[in-house]
Amino acid sequence: MHPLLKKRSARPTLLLGNHAIVRGALEAGVAFVTCYPGTPSSEISDAFFDLSAETDVYFEYSTNEKVALEVGAGAAGSGLRTLVIMKHVGVNVAADPLMTLAYVGVEGGMVVISADDPSLFSSQNEQDNRYYGKLSGLPILEPSSPQEAKDMTLAAFDLSEQLKLPVILRTTTRINHARGPVTLGAMKKRVTRGVFEKNPAMKVTLPAVSRNLHRVLLEKIDQASGLAEASPFNLLDGRGKWGIITNGVSYNYVTDALADLSLKGKVAVLRLGFTHPFPKSKVQRFLKGKDKVLVVEELEPYLEEETKIAAQEAGLTLEISGKSPKLFPRLFELNPGLVRDRIADFFGVKHKAAGPIRVTDLPPIPARPPNLCPGCPHRATFFAVKKVSGEDMVYPTDIGCYTLGFMPPLRTADFLLCMGSSISTACGISKATGRKIVAFIGDSTFFHSGMTGLVDAVHNKHNVLLIVLDNGTTAMTGHQIHPGVDTEPLGRDRTQVKPEAVARGLGVTDVAVIQPRNMKKMETAVREALSRPGVSVIVSEELCPLFARRVGKLPKRPVYMVDPALCKNDRDCLNTLACPAFYLEEEAVKINPDLCVGCAVCSQVCPEHAIRPVKQGASS
């Protein structure tokens, strides 16, 4: 049995924040779950993928976040409790249906997870999605711990059904990837069959309908304001003339800081967990009689600005501070030491932190950036493409492991905005610079949002070569399935859609499928594609070796070695291909047999043909 399906227990279980969200949804009787994977949210969907095999919870990896939200809206509109999971930038993709779903509303409870990533551990930006609450009108809950992530998920379903609105649970990496004790409650019985009640006058968003629905939404926001004012998730700790307003993970740092500074009981703390609609009256009551108030929050001054509005409307003139050069930055996540120091500064409290030891005279440590794995087929593709199209070529790229083509010596990444941007930005660059441009996109990203750009390229007669790096999985986020994946080895029954078939169907006539381990073939295909004007697609097809190993499809191939009798130490292998299985020993290039997967790409790069397979049974 999946561990998240365990019976209720008063004894706490150590759970990842993301798994606490899964459990909260199960306790709420969630019946329908959709997502597009993305760090830091992926473990939520991975757990549902696993446990959907042994329960009647419907789960799908949707093509993208917009689709996930729309599929979810259909289910929630038919009365099922529905969870939709995405990372913060995924909400941008889903924003179009989200804004109008707020008008139409839901029947079954619907919770949308927005997993934000302050400090950009694994994202292209660190936007603060609390503003989506204001933009859409939807309620936002923000947990401070794994236990609360579970409690709020559970409560969010009830809140959603009470308001007939989707509720956003906004987390950050330090909640998703925190692990802490969580108590498991009873799981409500799931309702897995729904009914769609027809009511076009309220559900078909023609202008005349939506004029009315906007009014309805404003009434629901008023109702939600009342619930936020009374919410137990807005906690008041302590009392005093000084105040702190905070949220999410910052609350933990504030609490620890007040203990360290012996200020517990002297500073009143208002921890807001129901942050949209903003509980204005509650905050006004908190502000009254305070000398000064500090707002501690990560990223944008969302609570700070709302607090200042609340103070102005109540005629209060006390000092309210948060984001400023002397206090908190708008960049990156906060940390306990920083929060403690700023609290001490703001309230003029002396404190003596031990402080870090001196490290300036320690030797510099070489960087350890993430890298494409040994035997990664992307390395072979990048190498072959670059060999043909050269250093001058502009390479728009996309989001996935292959963004690491950015790293030297491959350097095959020049422009990146978001999922799917490779093909469309290539069209613009090609028109502006007057040459055929080579763009890279992964298989999952191609289905997510590359297809629409490709139609544009065909229709508008752009001059681009799109290379689809088809490694048969969504590798970066942990090997999730997508429409192009053969799911049979995973014991799942999904229809496989091949990127080359999609490309042909979209009107691309110049389509080739090449296995990148055959570098000569890849070079020829790229050369020919670049010699022809118009849209070309090359699908570079080879399973991710990590995924292949997991599903027992990694071919048994001999590992390779450098033959010292033939090696002239040109180091082309190291300097131009740079597979991490290479290392230097006494100035000679060697191959680590524990890392080599036998892809044979390096043997095709070596001018001396000095890289050869290790004979079976021979030791390296």
Place this chain on the structure above:
Amino acid sequence: MKAIRIHITGVGGQGTLLATNLLGEAALLAGVNANISEVHGMAQRGGVVESAVVLGPALSSIVSDGEADILLGFEPSETLRAAAKCHAGSLVVTNSHPLPPFTVSIGQGAYPNVDAALALLAKRVARLVSLDADAYAHQAGSVLSANMVMLGALIKNADLPISAAQVKRAIRQNVRPQFIDMNLKAFDLGFKHS
């Protein structure tokens, strides 16, 4: 008790996250509150993997510079990279077995003389314990058990409210059956030889 802040660093593939979780599970068995943070995603493609365990009365799950009571380093250059996490009273427990980053192989930087640098670091903190965890892991059956060697060394040298027996129970409860014996052996070797 006072909160004990442990910062853990290593390289993707070394099993730092499993060690982190087992420490948390053992804390739970000991009735000690544990808040843990991990980094997943991009950082795991051969990059640095950092995590933290905060034991006792604290809500935070990450450790700021100068606030680590214990720095547990699974690779010596990564221990040095994270040295600013330490204060003058910190305990450092580090693996001495180097795993040079790939950037060194392609000539983008030199791997430091870690023995000399660790000796310098030892003078700045209360105590530094260094052991070749990979060698003991080999002895236990696989280099993959170096994380358990490090846990053994941590439990032996740190003044934690968690016993060796509790960590071993956590190993038995949470590690796949076929690896339990090797992991327990590795834990014992780390405990004995540090």
